[in-house]
Amino acid sequence: MSLVIVGSVAYDGLQTPAGKVDRALGGAATYIALSSSYFVPSSIVAVVGDDFDQQDYDFLASRNIGLEGLQRVPGKTFFWAGVYSDDMNDRTTLTTELNVFADFDPQLPASYRSQPYLVLGNIQPALQRSVRAQMTAPRLAGGDTMNFWINDFRDELLDTLKGWDFLLINDSEARLLSGESNLKRAAQTIRALGPKILVIKRGEYGATLFHDGGFFSVPGYLLDSLKDPTGAGDCFAGGFIGYLASQGVSLDDAASAPAAELARAVVYGSVMGSFCCEAFSVDRFRTLTRDEIDARFAEFQKFTAF
Numbered sequence: 260m261s262l263v264i265v266g267s268v269a270y271d272g273l274q275t276p277a278g279k280v281d282r283a284l285g286g287a288a289t290y291i292a293l294s295s296s297y298f299v300p301s302s303i304v305a306v307v308g309d310d311f312d313q314q315d316y317d318f319l320a321s322r323n324i325g326l327e328g329l330q331r332v333p334g335k336t337f338f339w340a341g342v343y344s345d346d347m348n349d350r351t352t353l354t355t356e357l358n359v360f361a362d363f364d365p366q367l368p369a370s371y372r373s374q375p376y377l378v379l380g381n382i383q384p385a386l387q388r389s390v391r392a393q394m395t396a397p398r399l400a401g402g403d404t405m406n407f408w409i410n411d412f413r414d415e416l417l418d419t420l421k422g423w424d425f426l427l428i429n430d431s432e433a434r435l436l437s438g439e440s441n442l443k444r445a446a447q448t449i450r451a452l453g454p455k456i457l458v459i460k461r462g463e464y465g466a467t468l469f470h471d472g473g474f475f476s477v478p479g480y481l482l483d484s485l486k487d488p489t490g491a492g493d494c495f496a497g498g499f500i501g502y503l504a505s506q507g508v509s510l511d512d513a514a515s516a517p518a519a520e521l522a523r524a525v526v527y528g529s530v531m532g533s534f535c536c537e538a539f540s541v542d543r544f545r546t547l548t549r550d551e552i553d554a555r556f557a558e559f560q561k562f563t564a565f
Contacts, residue, residue, distance in 0.1 A: 261299065261300045261301070261302065261325075261374045261375065261376065261504075262295050262299050262300070262301045262302070262374065262376040262377070262378065262500065262501060262504050263301075263302050263304065263328075263367065263371045263374045263376065263377050263378070263394075264288050264291045264292050264295070264301060264302065264303050264304065264378045264380065264497075265288065265303075265304040265305070265365050265367075265377070265378070265379050265380060265382070265387075265390050265402075266286065266287035266288035266291065266303075266304075266305060266378075266379070266380020266381065266382060266493075267286035267287050267288055267289075267305060267337050267360055267363075267380060267381075267382070268284075268286040268288050268289050268303065268305040268306075268307050268311075268329065268336070268337070269284075269285045269286035269289070269336060269337035269338060269339060269360070270282050270283065270284065270285060270336055270337070270338045270339075271283050271284075271285035271286075271338070271339050271340065271341075271489060271540065272338070272339070272340030272341070272353070272354075273340070273341065273343075273487055273489055273539060273540070274341070274342040274343065275342075275343040275347060275486060275487050275488075275539075276343070276345055276347070277484075277485070277486040277487065277539075278486070278539065280539050280540060282338075283539060283540030283541075284315045284318070284540055284541050285339070285489060285490060285540060285541070286305065286337065287380035287381050287490075287493045288303045288304070288305045288380050289303075289305075289319070289490075289493075289541060290490035290493035290494050290497065290535065290541065291378055291380060291493045291494070291496050291497040292319070292322075292324045292497065293319075293322055293324070293494070293497065293541055293544045294493070294494040294495075294496070294497025294498050294501060294531040294535070294544075295378075295497035295498070295500060295501030295504070296322045296323055296324050296497075296501070297498075297501065297531075297547075297549055297552055298498070298501030298502050298504065298505040298527070299376070299501050299504040299505045300323060300325065301323075301324050301325065301497075301501070302324065302325030302326075302327065302328060302371055302374070303319070303324060303325065303326060303328055303329050304328035304329070304365050304366075304367060304368075304371065304390070305328070305329050305330070305363075305365075306329075306330040306331075306332060306359050306360060306362075306363045307329065307330070307331055307332075307336045307337075307359065308331070308332065308333070308334040308335040308336040308358060308359045309331060309332070309333055309334065310335050310336055311331060311336050316329075318541075318545070322544070325371075327368045327370065327371070328365075328367065328368050328371060332359050333359075334358055334359040335356070335358040335359065336358060336359065336360075337356065337357055337358050337359065337360035338354070338355075338356040338358065339352070339354070339355050339356070340352070340353040340354045341353055341489075343487075343488070347485060347488050348462065348463070363382070363386070364386070364389075365382075365386060365389070365390050366393070367390065367393045367394070372393055372394055372395050373394075373395045373396075374394070374397070375397055375398040375399075375504070375509075376397060376398060376399050376400075376500060376503075376504040377390070377391065377394055377397045377399070377400040377401075377402075378401070378402050378496060378497075378500050379391070379400070379401065379402030379403075379423075380402060380403065380493070381402075381403055381404065381405050381408075383408065383412065383415075384404065384408055384412050384415040384416040384418070384419040385412075385415050385419070387402060387419050388415075388418065388419040388422065391419075391422050391423075392422075398507075398508070398509030398510070398511070399424045399425060399500065399503060399504070399508065399509055399510065400422070400423060400424055400425075401423040401424050401425035401426055401427070401454055401456070401500075402423070402425075402426070402427070402496070403426065403427045403428055403492070403496065404416060404426075404428060404432065404436075405432065406431070406432060406435055409432060409435050409436050410435070416436075417452060420452045420453040420454060421452070421453040422453065423453050423454045424454060424455060424456060424510050425454050425455075425456035425457070425458070425500070426449065426453075426454035426456070426457050426458070427457075427458045427460065427492070427495070427496050427499065428457075428458075428459060428460065429459065429460045429461070429462070429492070430442060430459055430460070430461050433445045433446070433449060433457075433459045436448075436449055437449050442459055442467065443469075443474070445459075446459065446467075446469040446474070447469075450469060455470060455471060455510060456468070456469075456470050456510075456521065457469040457470070458495075458499065458525060458528070460492055460495060461479075462479065463479045464478065464479055465477050465478040465479045465529065466495065466525055466528065466529060468521055468522065468525045470518070470521055472517075472518040472521075473518070475518070475521065475522045475525060477522075477525050477526055477529055477559065477563065478562075478563070479529065479533070480529060480530070480533035480555070480558075480559070482533060482536060482537065484537060485536050485537075486536065486537060486538055486539055487535075487536060487538065487539045487540065488535075488536050489535075489540070490535050490540075490541070491532040491533075491535045491536050492532065494528075494531040494532045494534070494535040495528035495529065495531060495532040496528065497528075497531055498524075498527040498528040498529075498530060498531030498532070499524045499525060499527065499528035500524070501527070501531075502520075502523060502524040502527040502528075503520065503521075503524045506520055508520055508521075508524075523556075526556055526559045526560075527552070527556060529559065530552055530555045530556050530559065531552070533555065534547055534551070534552070534555070
């Protein structure tokens with residue numbers, strides 16, 4: 260099974276209590292693909308400028324990530340810079356330079372259109388809908404969104420969500436999208452919009468899955484050292500859908516998305532998000548092994564058993 264990921268490949272400038280980097284590989288598509296590639300072959304659709312470093316291209320390729328859909332055009336690559344608070348629960352954006360990403364109009368290579376799994380990173384809802392329409396018949400398609408699209412492109416977003424099987428958002432986004440302060444009622448409202456599988460991420464407090472079979476919650480993983488939370492949510496998405504893709508899960512019928520598989524996917528998502536935070540940028544994925552991933556999955560099983 261193969262997974263197509265559409266979103267940003269970018270450079271980030273980061274400052275956290277653990278240190279500072281001026282220009283590091285980032286972007287939603289980058290993090291999702293690096294995470295999902297441990298579970299299933301993954302391919303990126305994104306755009307970068309002619310300043311994109313060859314060593315970063317080579318690193319992505321070394322992770323068995325398909326780059327046929329990575330366009331290189333004249334100009335500068337999307338750049339974001341921010342500073343995190345002392346507890347790293349909040350961050351202040353210093354600069355956002357869209358550069359070549361401002362004109363991103365994702366067109367899937369012909370070989371991608373028949374792939375069974377699709378993840379749509381945080382881009383304009385109309386573009387997400389356009390990409391979904393280019394796919395032949397995916398088993399699972401969905402992605403995430405953010406407050407900006409919910410507030411300023413609400414009608415466009417609602418049209419887009421009608422065609423999604425899953426949605427991954429944080430708790431504040433869930434409340435904003437649904438108009439409900441109670442997360443259980445918020446989930447009911449959101450699932451009625453289209454996505455039958457909903458994961459509400461709650462940062463260090465874990466994540467909750469809602470689906471036809473009920474709901475499932477998992478706590479966050481307690482790290483000895485938290486260096487950089489950038490990309491943790493995208494790595495969660497990569498682990499979540501990557502695992503489901505590796506198991507061939509679909510929503511063609513009620514039995515094809517069993518509660519146990521969905522729960523495992525949430526745990527693998529949490530595992531991948533936790534590893535992301537252990538180093539700056541994508542550096543943890545330069546050494547991370549599948550054995551380490553499965554060992555941490557086993558830890559989750561142990562500390563949530565009772």
